[in-house]
Amino acid sequence: MEQLRSQWPRVAAEIVGSSHTLLLLDYDGTLTRIAPTPEQATLPAPTRSVLRALSRHPRITVAVISERPLNELRRRVGVRNLIYIGNHGREMWQAGRQAKVIVPRSFQETVARIGSQLASVVADIPGALVKDKGLSVSLHYRLVPTDLESHLMGIFVRDILPLVRSSELTVLYGRKVIELCPRLTWIKGHAALWLMKEIQRRAVLPIYIGDDHTGGGAFGALAEDITIQVGAHVGSKAHYYVRDVKEVITFLRWMAATC
């Protein structure tokens, strides 16, 4: 993985020379800085402005792709005419319409059942936060005191992991978050490929920018394209990295002004 800045002339020429760009952007850790709680990760107004400018650009299609639920994502970003993909790629909003990957009802019932069990076993651990996202559930531990983290993990491994292993769910480990979601062969990468097909009427250059730590991202699926990791994460499948969210916004401003 190389620093984007070190390869900039080549990458910039590829982008400027393309007839249409599909820009896929994660939300947390990419458009917003990581905050102590999910609620606090609000989108700064200048970032919303650059997304709005990009959304009106005739040669750029923008999709925000997140592990958050679709409705919450749309509310947080608040820019019309973007494509939104939520819940690990399983909920989509495009051209004013919602599409969903079919997830059997039994899977959703399992998410609810194990999610409520999870909430009850971590209830006494200060800072532990369980978020029911409909098609998935997250256990956030960013605010759990460091000396209690291994206790929390112990409870998770003892009480929850066996339930997950004997169910249709799987576990993803993210940035101070553990995600339980249906074990389906449809993740962010598949949603990205589906989107590329959808807009294939033009020659499309995909650019994916994300801070993926879970392995559920789209870097692997877009191996031929421009993939940019936020932060030099070891083991990332991205081709390039930028240092932080600030560099992402600089890149987006450049695209809005130059393409």
Ligand SMILES: O=P(O)(O)OC[C@H]1O[C@H](O[C@H]2O[C@H](CO)[C@@H](O)[C@H](O)[C@H]2O)[C@H](O)[C@@H](O)[C@@H]1O
């Ligand atoms: O797919 P993404 O948009 O990158 O979402 C990944 C996770 O983002 C959120 O959690 C992360 O950001 C929070 C706010 O900055 C932070 O408090 C938390 O520690 C991070 O893990 C979101 O709440 C999760 O559901 C997503 O999986």
